[in-house]
Amino acid sequence: LKGIDPLLNPEKGPPGKLWAPGETNRTSATLLSLVRNNELEGMISAMRDLERTFNHKFNYPWTFFNDEPFSAEFKERTRKETKAEVRYEIIPKEHWEIPSWISKDLMKESAEILTEKKVQYSKLESYHQMCRWNSGKFYEHPALADVRWYWRVEPKVHFFCDVDYDVFRYMEDNDKTYGFVINIYDSPESIETLWPQTLEFIAEHPEYIHPNNALKWLTDSKNRPNHNHKANGYSTCHFWSNFEIADMNFWRSKKYKDYFDHLDRAGGFFYERWGDAPVHSIALGLFEDKSKIHWFRDIGYQHIPYFNCPSSPKCRGCVAGRFTDGTGLDQEDCRANWFEFAHMD
Ligand code: GDP
Numbered sequence: 090l091k092g093i094d095p096l097l098n099p100e101k102g103p104p105g106k107l108w109a110p111g112e113t114n115r116t117s118a119t120l121l122s123l124v125r126n127n128e129l130e131g132m133i134s135a136m137r138d139l140e141r142t143f144n145h146k147f148n149y150p151w152t153f154f155n156d157e158p159f160s161a162e163f164k165e166r167t168r169k170e171t172k173a174e175v176r177y178e179i180i181p182k183e184h185w186e187i188p189s190w191i192s193k194d195l196m197k198e199s200a201e202i203l204t205e206k207k208v209q210y211s212k213l214e215s216y217h218q219m220c221r222w223n224s225g226k227f228y229e230h231p232a233l234a235d236v237r238w239y240w241r242v243e244p245k246v247h248f249f250c251d252v253d254y255d256v257f258r259y260m261e262d263n264d265k266t267y268g269f270v271i272n273i274y275d276s277p278e279s280i281e282t283l284w285p286q287t288l289e290f291i292a293e294h295p296e297y298i299h300p301n302n303a304l305k306w307l308t309d310s311k312n313r314p315n316h317n318h319k320a321n322g323y324s325t326c327h328f329w330s331n332f333e334i335a336d337m338n339f340w341r342s343k344k345y346k347d348y349f350d351h352l353d354r355a356g357g358f359f360y361e362r363w364g365d366a367p368v369h370s371i372a373l374g375l376f377e378d379k380s381k382i383h384w385f386r387d388i389g390y391q392h393i394p395y396f397n398c399p400s401s402p403k404c405r406g407c408v409a410g411r412f413t414d415g416t417g418l419d420q421e422d423c424r425a426n427w428f429e430f431a432h433m434d
């Protein structure tokens with residue numbers, strides 16, 4: 090990674106006061122997972138990793154979300170994986186259903202075209218619903234009303250390194266908004282009109298742009314070798330949102346709410362296949378102070394097919410420095426762009 094060495098003392102974690110187990114005063118936070126009943130085995134595996142490396146020391150509650158009721162088996166077996174409180178929440182219909190202004194016919198037509206363009210999951214309606222919920226709805230769930238911080242966890246992900254400080258307290262004490270581990274490029278065909286819609290929105294609301302924004306990162310014209318990844322002006326480089334440690338107050342702010350509503354009305358969650366990752370990343374890049382975005386270099390992580398794997402005695406089970414074991418995928422890594430255009434200047 091240009092400009093920053095991921096192997097530099099990751100075992101020390103981030104600088105400044107860190108709260109170790111025992112001395113910590115927990116803040117208002119939850120481990121948060123949207124998951125289906127049939128992903129139980131993958132969820133248990135992810136829970137085991139996160140409990141072993143972090144949560145058995147801090148006991149933050151788990152909150153599971155589903156668009157349908159969790160099975161008795163799902164509840165019994167996940168509960169056994171932690172000493173912490175576990176909550177099982179159903180998503181209200183009005184947060185999950187396809188909005189009334191979306192045309193089903195146009196959706197079907199669009200899905201055909203997107204499928205030809207090889208956009209993954211184009212025809213899976215629930216995938217579009219999931220992306221929209223993760224973009225603009227999850228933090229409005231009543232079960233999270235008194236919760237500020239969340240760590241998003243997906244089934245089947247892996248955690249490799251012991252994390253011996255309270256990451257939520259770290260975020261709060263250091264005035265951070267958003268923590269990530271991996272940045273990659275997106276498929277431009279899935280978000281063709283996302284940037285044009287964003288430009289329309291900021292023309293109406295120039296006051297929302299933060300003076301210390303990361304616009305250069307969003308619009309830089311670096312290319313992956315042999316790919317044109319640009320999506321009508323957006324580089325497509327984004328924080329990979331299957332991992333997020335973040336402040337829900339940012340998503341709950343008026344500026345983000347207005348932005349999400351604009352996108353939601355524009356229809357691209359259904360007529361294209363806008364992901365929550367580019368939506369979150371663009372919002373952070375425009376409306377937040379870029380110094381409030383933190384790279385958790387010390388959290389070893391895998392969601393197939395990518396890794397963040399620091400070189401540290403605290404890590405086991407991944408190859409230090411390896412980004413992927415798929416062939417030809419190294420070029421998808423765009424973390425260096427973040428450090429070059431946003432972080433270091
Ligand atoms: P990918 O990572 O983009 O391939 O997408 P995933 O299939 O991993 O979905 C992202 C997250 O949303 C995972 O935590 C899934 O368990 C969850 N998810 C996706 N679709 C649904 C759905 O229809 N219902 C529920 N309850 N969870 C879903």
Ligand code: MN
Pocket residue numbers: 243331392
């Ligand atoms: Mn996933």
